[in-house]
Amino acid sequence: MSVSPESFAHVCALVRRRSAIVLESGKEYLVDARLGPVAKDAGFASIDDLVAHVRRIEAGREHEELARSIVEAMTTTETSFFRDVHPFSILETKVLPELVQARARRRALRIWCAAASTGQEPFSVAMLLCEHFPQLASWDVRIFATDINRAVLDRARSGVFRQLEINRGLPVRMLVKYFDRRGLDWQIKPEIRRMVSFQELNLLERWPLFGRQDVVLMRNVLIYFDVPTKKQILGRVREVMAEDGVLFLGGTETTMNLEDSLVGERLAGPGVLFRAKGAAGRPGETKTG
């Protein structure tokens, strides 16, 4: 199925308006690959027919449902367990030990995975907490995992992963300890699944968060947005973060020239975390993007 230039333009506008995801020209092949199945499932002979229908009905439930399916199909949901390794070792060796100390009285931690996809990222955090901070079992710890895409959230909630996903970034020690075999698939154990709550959340809309966040992981999602949207979202991130909270972005993402109040902190080893300006950093650390 090959999308017409007119439908392509319409899909780009719709996806951008609803999710901020920018589809550059030249990405027609992506629209073909991703919307072909959507059109077919909804009973249309072509992507153009689907798009024409969505435009014609304009509003109402059917329009809403189809428009959302289009947006969801255009998201890139690639992820893996302990992706990039470093953010998780920084969490383990630096951020969490500091927070555990700083929150010793309140005994509460708020962690937000703001583009959680199929759950590998929040479950990696949950396994890490279980493995290295058993004392937190008696704390009020919330790992709030959100995404715009309802299909990935459903998969994440099930905690079921295919072999191809299990192969990606999950240390065998964690596999043995925290997963059960389910037919050909693997399911993460209930005690880990229980630590994470999944909810639909569009970063362009309201953020129904519980209090200030101690750790925000907003990784590999801003890359799809334009600069004004990145600025706007990072500004809002700063507002929902605790004063001494930290932010992790994807390996190619930064706050530099986007949100001056969030400052990159280069650590002894590889990897970067971001803190609110003026928040307690450690001496000898230099600023970086």
Added chain:
Amino acid sequence: MRALVIDDSRAMRAILRKILRGIGVDVTEAEHGRAALDVLRGATTFELALIDWNMPEMDGLQVVKAIRADRRLDAMRIMMVTTETEMGQVVRAVEAGASEYLMKPFNAAAVVEKLAILGLLETE
């Protein structure tokens, strides 16, 4: 970094060789356990052995046990690369001394991520 790929399938050795060379790893190949042990007891030091499970004569689990019985090879990491995907088998391999476990089929990204877990690679 130097790795020894032990697999009776020529196609599988070629796949692993291509992925590993692509990220700058020196690769030596062995088509069965005994040849592998000969290579490992030679002068060259390997940081990693990638070991198939199902091979004629000496299977991968036996190779792991033989390696772990040799103190001079203590520092070497072992990654099983196998079609064995039952939890019981994974546990047996880990108990025998495997450091990581990769299930066939896999893609290049999975191999690279496993090397990162083993601390044999910089990801940034």
